[in-house]
Amino acid sequence: xxxxxxNAPNPADADAFxxxxxxxxxxxxxxxxxxxxxxxxxxxxKDQHLRxxxxxxxxxxxxxxxxxxxxxxxxxxxxxxxxxxxxxFERALVAFPRDGLNDATKNLITGIEATGRQLAxxxxxxxxxxxxxxxxxxxxxxxxxxxxxxxxxKPAGTxxxxxxxxxxxxxxxxxxxxxxxxxxxxxxxxxxxx
Numbered sequence: 001x002x003x004x005x006x007n008a009p010n011p012a013d014a015d016a017f018x019x020x021x022x023x024x025x026x027x028x029x030x031x032x033x034x035x036x037x038x039x040x041x042x043x044x045x046k047d048q049h050l051r052x053x054x055x056x057x058x059x060x061x062x063x064x065x066x067x068x069x070x071x072x073x074x075x076x077x078x079x080x081x082x083x084x085x086x087x088x089f090e091r092a093l094v095a096f097p098r099d100g101l102n103d104a105t106k107n108l109i110t111g112i113e114a115t116g117r118q119l120a121x122x123x124x125x126x127x128x129x130x131x132x133x134x135x136x137x138x139x140x141x142x143x144x145x146x147x148x149x150x151x152x153x154k155p156a157g158t159x160x161x162x163x164x165x166x167x168x169x170x171x172x173x174x175x176x177x178x179x180x181x182x183x184x185x186x187x188x189x190x191x192x193x194x
Contacts, residue, residue, distance in 0.1 A: 072127065072169070072170045073169060073170070073172065075126060075169075076169060076174060079123070079126065079128050079167075079169060079174060080174060080175060082119070082123065083167055083174070083175055085119065086116065086119055086120065086123070087164065087165070089112060089115060089116035089119065090116065090165075092112050093109065093112055093113060093116070096109055123167075126169075127169055127170045128167055128168070128169045128174060129167065129168050129169075130165050130166070130167055131143075131165060131166035131167060131168060131176075131177045132162060132165060132177075133159045133162060133166070133177055133179060134159055134160075134161070134162055135154075135158060135159065135160075136158070136159050137157055137158060137159075138157045138158070138159060138179070138181050141173065142166055142168070142173060142176055142177060143159065143166065143176055143177045143178075143179045144176045144177070144178050144179070145179060145180070145181050146163055146178050146179065146180060147180045147181075148180070148181055148182070148183045149161070149180050149181070149182055149183065150182075150183055151182035151183070151184075152184075154182040154184070155182065155184055156181075156182060156183060156184025157181055157182070157184070158181060158182045158184075159177075159179045159180070159181055160180055160181060160182045161179065161180040162177055162178070162179055163178040163179060163180060164177065164178040165177055166178075
């Protein structure tokens with residue numbers, strides 16, 4: 001025979017269940033409270049999951065950018081060495097007088113010019129570009145002032161002579177240009193007393 005007392009809920013067991021349930025209010029159905037707590041936990045875990053996915057995407061993008069930058073700028077040290085070669089080609093051409101040359105000297109100059117052009121084209125293909133700031137305003141990010149020159153026809157801070165060309169590699173400075181800038185014309189004083 002079935003005893004109705006055996007299947008009746010024990011009030012002591014209900015108190016123990018209420019005490020162990022997280023974030024459960026004092027009143028209401030324990031099943032509803034447990035469901036609400038689980039839904040809140042799912043919401044928190046879903047938020048953490050989405051944040052982790054976003055962080056992984058950021059790491060992936062950062063890795064791709066670093067890989068691209070490494071490919072672009074890995075040759076920087078090698079390129080700096082080639083810039084010295086390019087400078088020497090230009091110095092060699094400036095050193096030769098242009099008047100009264102024999103055919104052999106003219107051929108030598110033509111060969112140096114051709115080699116210099118070929119080197120410049122090779123540097124250009126590698127993303128290395130020459131900075132020629134003549135008659136431009138001084139830019140401390142790309143130029144280094146070596147001297148100031150009295151040049152009354154130019155505003156102060158204008159590049160009036162390029163002593164050594166500068167270069168950039170993919171818009172990043174490889175070597176700054178060494179320049180001479182103008183001190184500027186005479187300034188006129190304004191009389192402020194009345």
